[in-house]
Amino acid sequence: MSRDVKKVVLAYSGGLDTSIILRWLQENYGCEVVTFTADLGQGEELEPARAKAEMMGASEIFVEDLREEFVRDYVFPMFRANALYEGVYLLGTSIARPLIAKRQIEIARQVGADAVAHGATGKGNDQVRFELGYYALEPGIKVVAPWREWDLNSRTKLIDYAEKHQIPIAKGKRGEAPYSTDANLLHISYEGRALEDPWVEPDEEMFTRSVSPAAAPDEPTYVEISFERGDAVAIDGEALTPAALLTRLNDLGGANGIGRLDLVENRFVGMKSRGVYETPGGTILLVAHRAMESLTLDRGASHLKDELMPRYAELIYNGFWFSPEREMLQALIDRSQENVTGTVRLKLFKGNVIVVGRKSPKSLYDEAFATFEADQVYDQRDAQGFIKLNALRLRLGARRGDRR
Known part of the structure; x- marks a missing residue:
């Protein structure tokens, strides 16, 4: 230039x-x-x-x-989408x-x-x-x-x-240097040099934000995360700012060996790259958010979000945060979060994040409909017509000989 x-x-x-x-x-x-x-x-x-x-x-x-701006205006909007690049990467650098x-x-x-x-x-x-x-x-x-x-x-x-x-x-x-690093409140990454051979296991001494899952406590840690309109707002009933909340989750996750990822990813510039990541708090947050959505999000809305998520994640990975299409997707995602409010209880144990409870004043789960016991709200005979209508096109195809 x-x-x-x-x-x-x-x-x-x-x-x-x-x-x-x-x-x-x-x-x-x-x-x-x-x-x-x-x-x-x-x-x-x-x-x-x-x-x-x-x-x-x-x-x-x-x-x-x-x-605070980083977590409030960038990390949290991304987590409302449950964004994962290529199914696993929580986009900490991006x-x-x-x-x-x-x-x-x-x-x-x-x-x-x-x-x-x-x-x-x-x-x-x-x-x-x-x-x-x-x-x-x-x-x-x-x-x-x-x-x-x-x-x-x-x-x-x-x-x-x-x-x-x-x-x-x-x-x-x-x-x-044995590798290059990039760090922020969401994650730390390691790549290059000593990590360039994807067959070679990373040295345990490299990790800085988490203990090895094998060395994590032998007793589980329980934690409750509360959400309002899709954003985490409290841990164990204590209201926290976005940055303070992610910091707390990082501490909990790191102590329990949570959030390590060894990935070969496709860079936007065309090559494959091996990276190793530690994202302890983000890993917990993703599991908790999906659990909260499972209770509060309509099936059609939930499935549409899952279909759009890879595109949204790719936009962030490739640098298109300020693009009109990312902003359009964000508007849709944020609309879906209006009722994602409540609390999720998790068990953290040796690298695992296990959902053990969830509750919400906006819940769509109704035990009266879901129970396997006798109920007064669901007529099981209705299922016969439902199945026959859904099978109609399959039966017509079979008559034509489509399944020979």
């Missing part, structure tokens, strides 16, 4: 790669660099990122706690990118920047997610993606560049 950039807002973690990008932008674009560091619950102290950005000459520095992109654009407007920059590589999904977000919110914004421009294509070259430009390097960064 053109090097005519005056001021750029960089998504900045304070790590080696984005610190190198900060200096590279100053050196190659001759522009002011504004850094933006988002606290999405990754579990790291972010003030060192501020200090490092100051040391490296960032013209303005933004470090912001976005945990759902964080639109919020970062949105806040970057807002800061760019605030400081008068004409460009934004990110540290995603040219082989991954995140470059797509960031940039689709940027363009959806600010169509004329300039985007700088250093990994698609520079020749720093090895760890050795990155270290050499850092040393040449006096960029501090953590001791562990001087060698090849």
